[in-house]
Structure formats: structure tokens, C-alpha cells
Amino acid sequence: MSATALSVSGLTKRFKGSAVLDDVYLDVARGEVVAMIGPSGCGKSTFLRCITLIEQPEAGFISVAGKPFGREVVGGTVHRQPRRAVDAMRPKIGMVFQALNLWPHMTALENVVRPQVVVLKRSRDEATARAQKLLADLDLADRGDRLPHALSGGQKQRVAIARALAMDPEIMLFDEPTSALDPELIGGVLALLKDLAAGGMTMIVVTHEIGFAANVADRVVFMHGGRIAEEGPPGRVLKQPGDPRLQAFLSLIRPAAAEAV
Amino acid sequence: MTFDLSILAQYWPLFVKGTWLTIRICLAATIIGYVIGIVLALLSQIPSRAIKAAIEIYLLTLRAIPFIILLFVVYYGLPFSGIRIPAVITGTIALSLYASAYYAEIVRAAIEALPRGQYESARVIGMSALQAMRHVIFPQIVPTLVPPSTNITLTMIKESAVLSSITVAELTYQSLVVQGNTFAPFEAFAAVTLIYWAITAIVAHAASLLERRFGRARSEHLVGSALAASFLSLEAMPKRSRR
Amino acid sequence: MGFQFGYLVSILPSLGEAALINARLAAIIAVLAILGGTLLTILRAMKIAALNAVVAVVISFIRGTPLLIQIFIAFYVLPIFGLDLGPESAGVAAISLNSTIFITEMMRGGLTGIDPGQIEAATSLALPRWLIWRKVVLPQLFRIILPMLVNEVTVIVKGTALLSVITVVEVLRTSQQIAGSSFRPFETLVGAALCFLVLNLPVIAAGKVIERRTAGARR
Secondary structure: OOOEEEEEEEEEEEEOOEEEEEEEEEEEEOOOEEEEEOOOOOOHHHHHHHHOOOOOOOEEEEEEOOEEEOEEEEOOEEEEOOHHHHHHHHHHEEEEOOOOOOOOOOOHHHHHHHHHHHHOOOOHHHHHHHHHHHHHHOOOHHHOOOOHHHOOHHHHHHHHHHHHHOOOOOEEEEEOOOOOOOHHHHHHHHHHHHHHHHOOOEEEEEOOOHHHHHHOOOEEEEEEOOEEEEEEOHHHHHHOOOOHHHHHHHHHHOHHHHHHO | OOOOHHHHHHHHHHHHHHHHHHHHHHHHHHHHHHHHHHHHHHHOOOOOHHHHHHHHHHHHHHHHOOHHHHHHHHHHHHHHOOOOOOHHHHHHHHHHHHHHHHHHHHHHHHHHOOOHHHHHHHHHOOOOHHHHHHHHHHHHHHHHHHHHHHHHHHHHHHHHHHHHHHOOOOHHHHHHHHHHHHOOHHHHHHHHHHHHHHHHHHHHHHHHHHHHHOOOOOOOOOOOOHHHHHHHOOOOOOHHHOO | OOOOHHHHHHHHHHHHHHHHHHHHHHHHHHHHHHHHHHHHHHHHHOOOHHHHHHHHHHHHHHHHOOHHHHHHHHHHHHHHHOOOOOHHHHHHHHHHHHHHHHHHHHHHHHHOOOOHHHHHHHHHOOOOHHHHHHHHHHHHHHHHHHHHHHHHHHHHHHHHHHHHHHOOOOHHHHHHHHHHHHOOHHHHHHHHHHHHHHHHHHHHHHHHHHHHHHHHHHO
16 A cells, blocks of 8 residues: 555646746655645645646656556656556546535435445445445435535535545535635635545645634645745644745735734 | 318328428538537637637628528538539538527537536546546536537428528428418418427427436526516416425 | 629529518518407407407417418418408418417416506506516516517518419519529529528527527626
8 A cells, every 4th residue: 555645747738828826846745735835826736726627738757556647657658657557547536626516406415425426336325325325424314315505515516525525535626615615604614624534545736715724724725827836734834934925915815814824 | 271281191102201301401510510619619719819710700791691691601602612512511601600600609608608617626636637527527518518519400400491491401491392282371381380389399309308317407497476576477377386 | 614704693683682572571561460469469358258268379370380381371361351462462461360379378378477466456456457567577578578569570581482383473473483584593592592681680690690699788
């Protein structure tokens, strides 16, 4: 078993000539929680879309639990993996989209059951049992038979999380999990992420919640201009930022705190 | 004026023949027209101004010209370019072309309304493109495609009557033959009316079954009070009094 | 042989003249159908059971059978019942009835988009029934169905070509007559097609503008 859940090296993505991701390296250890922060357009979301291969990066290697994903080196040359191999790896990376992207024609339960049946070839009974357990853990035991549009924003999000968890991922990715929620729900979601982290789940959370980054993350990664500009334990990165761009970003995001100082 | 049933007793084989040909022509034109429509809709997704303009001209022209004129243009145009084919084929081609313009618009609208984020979430979780289409995309777009496609298919079945004017021996042509032989237009057209009515009713019913199979909940419109319903609802009874 | 462009140009004036007949008939039919459709809608809303039952059968008949057959019936069958309108009036009657039905069905759909609360408010102001229709319901209804109504006008314009089969001398029949003597049917029919492009493209363009504007207003 590899101690590294996710390893990214040399990841580069260009849009119309300009690099949105510029030679990014990141290793995430098993059980580690990484909070990724940075101004909008810095490449955080593109980073998540590239390591899930929604977008095809121009260069770079990704591996999940020690296994290559997307590109691999065979006999000294770089090969694109066949689609089947890519699809087979995908369940290992659980992604919770900012827009959630639940399937509106399926009930909450079916959203969690169907991918297990289709992708992991679990029996319907096994998949249903797993889904019901997850929904119960996430306080959704009595919501399984509802269609997504009949659920609140917070409930929808928990269904999306359950859907990803049901695939037994090595790592969970969250794209701004709190940005689409009403303010009073944010605390609940952050508590849920904290529980997941306490349960040993490896996570990358793209977020604007500096509080979450400070309290839950093992490491904070600050992205700027498609590169990782600064990273380290939250205590150091958030309290004594070295990079002037990070200092500027933090003062923008915490104007009240900055003024108080 | 009495209704002379003996005319129908004598000529029913012609009506059966005509009905069978109408059904075959419409079936062929639906399939060919839909295929052309899908191809056009896909082509119009290519970011090329020339292709977009060409498709737009094709669609506009076919929508602006009466089907009977298109039919005659194809009918006289094909021999002009040295191609000699039976009128049935000419008619089926013209009907397919005509339908393709309308199907293309429907498919294009459906493609543009595709839930891309949901497709992405299906792929990211490990479904293949085909599985994502089957489990996520089709169940959502088929119910939106069925009602307008049905409408166009019904329109086409009705337009196919025009094929009688290039001597295709379909249903309407046979009714004109019967009318010419018997000088009994009432009987001839009553019979043909009932047959078209039956065909369109069967197609419409089949479509509604298909739509229901995909289980799309129809949003029931509430007309509020009986008073408001006396303006805003043309149903016999206000909907809310129903079960 | 080959496509003789010069010949096509030479017959355009006579085709254009005939196209004016299509335009005139289409205008008459459109007015009759919009009036008829509106009146029928108001009648149907009164929910007179017997009347609505009859209307339901007529709707099903009109929507379920070809316009061509309806034109034949108006031309060949009505005279048997003592109603001999002549080709032009029979044709106008058939297409008008056809469009009336499609318009009242459009209106049925459009009415569901109007807020019922407005009716209750208008009634509480003691507005008489006909005024509620005129001032509250119809203006909104026409705005809702306008894009569909414009499309229906193109259908009417196209429908007038079918009148050639009952001997009305409009564009198609004129082009057939010209082709009969010149033996150049292809050029002639292309000319007839051009006439319909000229008649219908402005209508379609107007429809697109309206659609864009209403879509913008809803946003």
C-alpha cells in the first residue's frame, strides 16, 4: 500500500496559448486534508478538473494510490491510457462539484445506487444497502425516495457526497463546497467535512473558507497564476504568509480581520 | 343525400392498398428525415460560420416553401439531372427532406439543452460515455424530444397526402380514383378521412405511451378558482375538481 | 438542356403577379382564422357542454386529417349539401377553419400561462366579462402566443399553394400552366419556390425578432 493517495507532477494546462496550470506538483499523503485557496482564476478549479481528467492536461503525470491515471510511462515512452483503464480508475477519485450535478430524474437513493451498479458492478441489493447506510450517516435516512429538486441545498450536497463516497474513493475532491449554500448551512457542511477528515478520508478542498483551512486542513496550498505560490501547515501559511500575493489575498478575504490588526 | 355503403364495399381494396403505401412512405421518411435531421443538428455544432450559414439556409428554405412545391421541384429536378426513379421514391425523398428541417431544429434544441454538468459527474464517477448517455442523458432528453417529434411526424403523415399530385398511389390518390370512378365524393372522402384519423390517433397514442414510459411528471396547471377557470381553462371542468 | 437562368428570370414577372393572389388569400385567411380562433376560444371557455363536445370532435378531425383532404371536402362534398362556394371561397373556408382550430389550441395552451389572480382581481373590480377578455386576458394571451401565431401565418401562406389542386389560379397553378407550354417545368417550379421564399422569409424573420424580444423580456 502506498502512503501517497495522490501524486501530481508537472501538471500543465493551456487555454488558447496561455497556461492556466503551469507545471504543478502536489503530493497528498493518505489521510491528509489539503485546503486549496487562491483568487478566482488562479487555476484551483482547473486543477480539480485536470486531475479528474474532465479536462485533458497538456503535460504531467497523475497517480492515485500509486497507480498511474491518464498518462503512464511504458518502456521509456509516455502513453495515454486507454479509455477503459481511465474509466476503471475514476471511482477512486470522488469529486463533489460546485454545482453538485445530481441526476434530477433519479431519486436521492438511486443517485447513490446507480453508479455502484453500473460502474462497480455491485448487485442492486448490496448497492442499496451501502447507499442507505451512507444516507443514514449523513442524516438523509428519510430523504432517499425524494427527487433532487425536492431537497434543500444542504441535503442535495450531502447526497452528492454520499454518491462519491459510495464508490469507496481513495481521495475526495470538493470544489468550493460552501459557495452555493445559504450562510446558515455553511457550518453544517464544514462540520461534515471535519467528520470525514477525522474518519481518515484523504481530501482536497478548494475553498474560500479560511476558517475551515485553519481548523481542519493539515496543509494549505495557495495558488496564483496557475502555480502553487506557497504551501505549508495552516498555522504558518495563514498566520505568517511569506508571499506578498498571499498577504494581499488574505487581507482581501479577511478585510475585517486585517483592519482589526 | 344518402351514404352509399356499397361504394366502400366495392372499393375497399384500393383504400387498403393506399393506406399500406402511405404507412410505408411515412415510416421511411420519418427514419430518413430523422437521420438527416440529427446529422444537420450535429453539423451545426461545428464552430464554422460557413457550415452554420449553409444549414441555416437549408432550414429556412424548407420552412418557407410549401411541401407541394418542394415535391414538384424534386419531381422535375431529378430527371433534369439525369436521374430517373419511380414517383414513390421521389415522393419519399421529398418528404424526408421536408421533415429533416423540422427534426433538425428539435434535435439542435435538445443538444443545446444537454445537461453537461450531469454528464461530467457521470463520467467522473467512472461511467463510460455510452453508460453516461444511457443512464443520465437519454432518460432526460427523450421525454423532451418525444412530444415535438410526434407533432412533426403527424404533420408529415398529413403532408404525405400531397404525394397524390405526382401520381403516387397512396391513400389520398386512391380516394381520388374512387371519387373519379363513382362520382361519390362524400363516400370517398369520408372513408379516407376516417383512415387518416385512425392513423394519426394511433401514432399520437403510441407517442404518449412512450412519453409515459420515461415517467416524466407533467406539471399540472392550477387554474385557481372556478371563476378564473371560466376564462383560463378550456377544459370541461376545472382541473382541480378532478382526482 | 441545362438550367436556363434567363428563362427563369423571364417568367418571374408573371409568377410574381400570381404570387400576389397567394398573398391576398393568405391575408384574408389569416384575419379570418385569428378572429375565428379568438371567438372559438372565448366560446370554449364558457364551458357549454354540448358545444365543447362538438368542438372537441372538430378539433380532432381537423388535426387528424390532411389539409388537402379538408380542401377536397370543401370543394367536392359541400356542394352535395347545397353549399357550392366555388374553388376560391371553398379553399379559403377550408384553410381558415384549419387555422382557426390550430389557433384556438395554441390559445388553450397560452391561457395556462396567465395568472388566475388577475381574473379574480378584475372581477372584484366589477369588470364585465367581455371587458375582462378584452382588457386583461386577450392582450396577454396574444403576447404569449405571438411566436406560434407568426409560425401559423407561414403555414397559411404555404397552404395557399394547395389551392392549385382545386383549380385556383395561384402561383403553383400558374407555374404549371407556364410549364405546360414551355416544357421547362424545373425552372418554372424553382420560380414558384422563389415566390414563396419572398412571401415567407419576412414573416419568419419577424417571428425570430419577436421570439428574441419575448425571450429577452422574460429574463
